Amino acid sequence: MNNGSTNSHRKQLTIALAGNANVGKSVIFNQLTGGNQIIGNWPGKTVEIQEGYIEKNGLKIRVVDLPGIYSLSTYSEEEIVTREFIIKERPDVVIVVVDASALYRNLFFLLQILEIGAKTVVALNQYDLLERDGFEIDLQKLESLLNVPVVKTIATKNIGLKELFERTLLMASRTYVPKFPKYGKEIEERINKLVEALSPYDFDVSKRFLAIKLLEHDEEFEKLVPKDILHLRDKLAKELEEIHGEPIRTIIIQERYALASRITAEVLRKKTKRSIDFSNRIDDILLHPVFGFFFLTLILLFMFFVVFKFGSFLSDYIGGLFDSLKPHFMSLKLDESLKTFIWDGLIDGLVAAFGIVLPYIAPFYLLLSFLEDSGYLARIAFLTDAFMHKIGIHGKAFIPLIESFGCNVPAIMGTRVLERRRDRIIASILATLVPCSARSVIVFGLVAAFLGPIYAILIYALDFVFIFFVGLLLNRYLKGTPTGLIMEMPRYRKPVLRIILKQTWIRLKEFFTFATPIIVISNAIMEGLILLKLLPYLELSVKPFAYILGLPPLATLTLVFGALRKELTLIMLATFYKTSNFALILTPKQIFVYGFVTMIYIPCVATIAMLKREFGTRVAILITLFEFVLSMILGGILNLLLRFI
């Protein structure tokens, strides 16, 4: 990312979109940029920033969608990234997207952006919801109070966006003297004292913003200033705490809200009587302590049913397509073993990714994104919060666990919705134990097919019990205290197809760009092992594990391949024994042990690689070892128990 703040003759403008979550920021971003988007990571942080480019009057405009946040403190990485972006990248204009129907709370955030002193334009979005609630906002008054342009928008209906864009461009070209939000007298005096003390120094940010952040004891900004400034700050903060009888951080929050409240009182007017809040009516059913869970179960079951029906159809179709190509390829005039290597080693990996995994995860993520955009995922978090607390994480962690049923790789990314690293690690470990679509294929193809569906359900149930106990264990022994849930409940809304497709793509992208190459490479390595005739040695090395699990060594060997991609276990079983009638290879008890162990014994390489990317090598190795050891112990116990039945 470039920093061209001093470059006056450049032809590129940067516009950043900031705002709370659930205010329609992404919709505005999509409407402004069309299909032209890149998703990138902010350096050093696991926060995604989306960018789009548009051309207008020979001007190249870069639009950046910053994460949805509620404050500019250090509560989450998203907050740090947002303020770093505004301070370091110095966008030409920051569009603050505000939920007009929740003006008071949104002003709290807007005031903090104004504190930075960046050029700001306000999009008063979801204005229709405000009107439905029976209110209106005095735009002229709000503009004069804030000293920045304010535009009414209804992004989902593309209303007001043209004006927003034009006024943003106008703002970019004009000079702007920031009018900083003014707080109470006692605080202003002390902010000014700090600003004065800071005057000999040079900073990236306005001294006023820095002074406020110092008063808030913001660690990131404390690092920037000399000790004597911090001493002065301590003294001033103490004075304020004595006057107000509150901790300094609370005082500043109260001051911002007091100002937000004054502004709201001046601009917000009641027009008609409030209409019925449908979201609340729906929630009476969907958040009901009994019916709520009933509908949750129903919705999830329906989702899995659709996914597996549609997925197996798609998978058969794509698999058939590749199968029909194979004879043509094999008839090419090439060296026989080279052909085998290319097909089995390289193409087969692609077939697996596109023919076995993708058909299941694509419809799965489509439905999940639909639920997300409708507002229902927040309700799932609400319903599952009490239960999730028993395993040390809060309700929001249930969402990556659901994502895991598709593929573990994007699910680990999905744990980013959690605020703390500890919570993310617990949720990720649990996510890797959730049967992904590949593992479900095994359970269906082996356990359900040869033992009956009851046993397949039993394996799922065993797995869920196992996940619960692992959660209990982790919560007990991992350092740190659990975080509680504080979550805004968005209104229900009609999902927007474009947003759903984009969310689906964001989830699938991890699978394509991250998991697929790993699947293909590991497939090639496996083929190499077979060609080099190294299998007998491997078979020897798995003997102890075969003994523990009570499985034939050759069948145990397939678990090694399963580490590359889970469904390979079944494919290799058929390859090694030259039959797909697994009842001839394994006894029913062995099938059960095999099915259970495949579900939990190790994250696949793509998942391990993702764990490494998100949490570092040490954590990735520890998780892998932990799961391997645990599964061998449990598999061994299961094997022993079954002998006595």
Added chain:
Amino acid sequence: MYETLDRVKANRIVKVVDFVVPKHHIHIPQYIVRLQEMGVLKGEIIEVRRNTGIGPIEINVKGTKLAIGRGIASKIIVEEVNE
């Protein structure tokens, strides 16, 4: 009468009186700061929309709905207001 938010029945309107915070701490806990940033401040009038005795409590603060985990709710001291 003072009580903690987790004990307030649904559809009641209460005023935030205080937060249970360890005394003589320079830094108040992060979750209290976050609550305050979301608008749950001392003196604020909030409506308890949903409290079923298990799971989070749903409240209405100045037009926004917030779900607050039971543990955190037990740290918010409130007093009922008659309206």
